[in-house]
Amino acid sequence: MVDxxxxxxxxxxxxxxxxxxxxxxxxxxxxxxxRSELISRVARLAYPVRDGIPIMLPSEARSLPFDDGLPPPRLGGPS
Structure with a gap:
C-alpha cells in the first residue's frame, strides 16, 4: 500500500x-x-503514517475488526 x-x-x-x-x-x-499504519492491539486501532509522520489522533485511526487475524489482547493480572 502506498502512503x-x-x-x-x-x-x-x-x-x-x-x-x-x-x-x-x-x-x-x-x-x-x-498499510503504513501503527497498530494498537489493545485499543484495536490502526493509526496512519503520512509522509513518514505518525498521525496519533484517535479520530484519524481506523478501527480494527475482531476477525482481522490479530491475536486477542493480553490483559494483565495473575497467571
Missing amino acids: GRDGKKANVDPKLLELLACPLTRGPLAWDPE
Missing part, C-alpha cells in the same frame, strides 16, 4: 517506534508496513 501523497511506502524509524505509544491505552504499537 498516498507521493506514491511511496511510508517507513517508521525503529527508534521512534520504541518511543511511541497508543494515546488511548498508553500501550505499545506495532508497525504494519503493508
Whole structure:
C-alpha cells in the first residue's frame, strides 16, 4: 500500500517506534508496513503514517475488526 501523497511506502524509524505509544491505552504499537499504519492491539486501532509522520489522533485511526487475524489482547493480572 502506498502512503498516498507521493506514491511511496511510508517507513517508521525503529527508534521512534520504541518511543511511541497508543494515546488511548498508553500501550505499545506495532508497525504494519503493508498499510503504513501503527497498530494498537489493545485499543484495536490502526493509526496512519503520512509522509513518514505518525498521525496519533484517535479520530484519524481506523478501527480494527475482531476477525482481522490479530491475536486477542493480553490483559494483565495473575497467571
